[in-house]
Amino acid sequence: MAGLRVIIVTPERKLIDQSADGVVVPLFDGELGIFPLHAPLIGRLGAGELRILSERRQQAFYVDGGFVEVLNDVVSVMTSQAQAVQELDVEAAAEALEATMARKAVGDEMLQRREEAASKARAMLRTARRAVSHR
Numbered sequence: 001m002a003g004l005r006v007i008i009v010t011p012e013r014k015l016i017d018q019s020a021d022g023v024v025v026p027l028f029d030g031e032l033g034i035f036p037l038h039a040p041l042i043g044r045l046g047a048g049e050l051r052i053l054s055e056r057r058q059q060a061f062y063v064d065g066g067f068v069e070v071l072n073d074v075v076s077v078m079t080s081q082a083q084a085v086q087e088l089d090v091e092a093a094a095e096a097l098e099a100t101m102a103r104k105a106v107g108d109e110m111l112q113r114r115e116e117a118a119s120k121a122r123a124m125l126r127t128a129r130r131a132v133s134h135r
Contacts, residue, residue, distance in 0.1 A: 003036030006052055007121075008061065008077040015061070015082050022053040023075050025068050026123070040071045043077060047123035049130065050103055060085040062127045085131035092126045097121035 006023055007015040022035045026048030045066045052059040066079030100121050106112040 004034065005074045006077070006126065008050070008082050008099045010079055010082050014020070015118065016052070016059075018052070018054075020054040020075075021061050023074075024049075024051040024053070025094060026050060026063065027068075028065075033073050034068075034070055036073055038073075038115055039079075041069070043068045045077070047120040049085065050077065059072065060127075062124055064090055064124075085127055088124065088128035088131060090125070090128045090132055093121065093125040097125055102112045 004023060006016055006018055008022045022033060023112065024031055025043070026046045026091075028044045028046040031048075032043060032090065045063055045068055046066045048062070050061045052064045062081070062083045062085060063077065063079040064081035066086050068078075069076045097118065100114065100117045103114055105111045121135045
């Protein structure tokens with residue numbers, strides 16, 4: 001019944017190339033559900049959980065920004081980082097957020113970089129915690 005083809009690539013490898021019934025991607029300003037016959041689009045990804053839905057089961061991945069393209073029932077995700085949620089470590093994610101927030105930042109540019117890093121760390125921690133609660 002799968003009507004989509006989902007491809008997830010990082011600079012290092014092709015992580016996924018499979019069929020699916022639907023995909024939910026984290027955009028920089030919210031989530032987007034994609035199902036067969038979706039209109040063509042290109043969107044900017046944010047950091048967060050990407051979910052692939054197929055035959056009453058779900059696969060979840062943490063992605064760290066990038067782009068998504070939807071064209072002719074093919075969902076292509078290009079991201080700098082993609083990791084299966086089962087591989088995420090809640091404690092390591094919490095420590096990364098704590099270390100990011102502990103970094104001193106002087107000046108607008110450094111503050112902005114720290115806030116961007118903290119936002120990504122929060123997204124990873126949120127995704128890791130959600131994965132643990134669904135196990």
